[in-house]
Amino acid sequence: MTKRKIVVALGGNAILSDDASANAQQEALKKTARHLAAFIKNGDELIISHGNGPQVGNLLLQQEAGNSLKNPAMPLDTCVAMTQGSIGYWLQKALDEVLIEEGIQKEAIALVTQVVVSPDDPAFKEPTKPIGPFLTKEEADAETALSGSVFKEDAGRGYRKVVPSPKPISIKEHQVIRTLVESGVIVVAAGGGGISVVEEAGQLRGVEAVIDKDFASEKLAELIDADLLLILTAVDHVAIHFNQPDEKKLGHVTVSEIEGYMEAGEFAKGSMLPKIEAAKAFVEFKPEAKAIITSLENICQLIEEEAGTVLTMQ
Numbered sequence: 512m513t514k515r516k517i518v519v520a521l522g523g524n525a526i527l528s529d530d531a532s533a534n535a536q537q538e539a540l541k542k543t544a545r546h547l548a549a550f551i552k553n554g555d556e557l558i559i560s561h562g563n564g565p566q567v568g569n570l571l572l573q574q575e576a577g578n579s580l581k582n583p584a585m586p587l588d589t590c591v592a593m594t595q596g597s598i599g600y601w602l603q604k605a606l607d608e609v610l611i612e613e614g615i616q617k618e619a620i621a622l623v624t625q626v627v628v629s630p631d632d633p634a635f636k637e638p639t640k641p642i643g644p645f646l647t648k649e650e651a652d653a654e655t656a657l658s659g660s661v662f663k664e665d666a667g668r669g670y671r672k673v674v675p676s677p678k679p680i681s682i683k684e685h686q687v688i689r690t691l692v693e694s695g696v697i698v699v700a701a702g703g704g705g706i707s708v709v710e711e712a713g714q715l716r717g718v719e720a721v722i723d724k725d726f727a728s729e730k731l732a733e734l735i736d737a738d739l740l741l742i743l744t745a746v747d748h749v750a751i752h753f754n755q756p757d758e759k760k761l762g763h764v765t766v767s768e769i770e771g772y773m774e775a776g777e778f779a780k781g782s783m784l785p786k787i788e789a790a791k792a793f794v795e796f797k798p799e800a801k802a803i804i805t806s807l808e809n810i811c812q813l814i815e816e817e818a819g820t821v822l823t824m825q
């Protein structure tokens with residue numbers, strides 16, 4: 512395949528398993544870095560984003576548990592920055608180690624990234640973005656009584672805290688990211704969807720929100736003129752009639768076809784729908800480009816030939 516500029520959006524399964532310890536997450540990212548090395552060997556330029564929902568949720572719980580007058584809890588935007596830093600450090604370290612193992616003369620850098628949102632975004636009036644661990648209804652009710660947090664049931668898997676999830680308008684550091692990529696650096700950016708900021712009188716101010724990492728990745732792909740937006744998740748293909756006897760995996764699909772499936776309600780709001788919407792937005796912005804949704808394990812096949820669910824304009 513020809514060399515491409517690729518924004519890779521890592522799903523949570525690339526970072527976190529049942530073990531939330533730092534060691535376990537670093538082990539998971541080392542495996543992830545080995546998969547991503549296949550792109551680097553192919554000569555592709557990589558810009559890697561990642562989620563942070565479980566991590567930032569756990570950090571918020573730790574902050575609340577230790578909250579006091581002398582040691583006040585950090586706000587959500589700062590917690591996003593903290594998890595951007597920790598996951599970025601782990602991923603940068605994992606990439607460096609794999610590059611050395613493979614004899615590849617490249618460097619990786621993790622960049623703390625601010626993503627600009629509108630203060631008038633309707634999301635601020637209705638929080639929907641799940642973060643943190645799954646709780647039982649009793650645990651969620653107890654936490655609401657304690658902290659006033661809002662919890663919602665998430666796809667039959669339990670209750671999770673929800674926060675506002677505004678759409679990204681721009682990425683403050685996109686020119687820096689583009690310069691680094693053009694210099695041959697592998698960049699980790701927009702981690703956890705980026706730190707949500709609003710512009711006021713020419714200054715940026717952090718706000719309590721979490722941006723969906725797939726939408727932030729799409730905006731980043733636009734701003735750096737990527738050739739491919741690759742959204743990695745737990746499955747090899749997007750499917751319609753999911754978990755039904757007539758389930759059908761989607762290979763190559765056009766924007767008009769995917770719109771029909773969206774109108775039919777084929778994709779769950781809390782899981783696959785944001786990925787579809789982000790992929791569609793990128794292809795509509797750059798009609799000659801492609802967006803692919805597939806699994807981390809499918810990368811090698813993807814490099815040899817198109818694999819997974821490939822979305823194009825036509």
